[in-house]
């Protein structure tokens with residue numbers, strides 16, 4: 001697969017670390033947003049959005065400064081390792097996008113995480129997540145295929161110049177329509193080796 005295929009540009013706003021407010025609230029409250037923009041965002045915000053998934057890989061706790069490899073068939077925070085291996089990254093190894101822990105989608109090989117959501121058929125949803133990459137080894141560009149319902153998209157992250165102290169998390173959004181009472185979400189690393197895409201702070205909300 002060519003690297004240019006469906007890889008979005010990397011100009012998305014960088015997410016500040018240790019963020020606790022949910023994104024929409026934070027966006028509206030920030031002083032950097034003009035009052036007009038804030039008003040538009042309030043108007044655009046769904047009045048009855050319901051969160052159907054919020055996952056930050058905080059449990060099980062991994063000893064600080066280390067990580068734990070998860071193998072095919074293992075579960076973490078409700079996600080199943082569908083293929084390959086995944087590393088659950090503990091606090092003080094690198095800074096998570098949210099909370100203390102995150103995952104590297106490559107353990108010793110490209111891994112995939114899948115979970116099933118309870119969804120309302122014909123309802124529209126928005127998936128949000130934070131993406132970075134393990135800067136400790138190549139390739140520089142980490143790629144992940146995100147599949148949810150009938151939507152699939154490849155996201156890239158360039159780790160050039162990044163360190164474990166400055167991972168540079170980027171927030172992404174993907175919208176989808178549910179067609180059944182269950183919808184599967186999958187994050188699949190497309191990067192070879194032991195240094196893969198880093199993932200954290202996944203949320204799914206219903207939207208109107």
Ligand SMILES: [Ca+2]
Nearest residue numbers: 056098099101
């Ligand atoms: Ca986390």
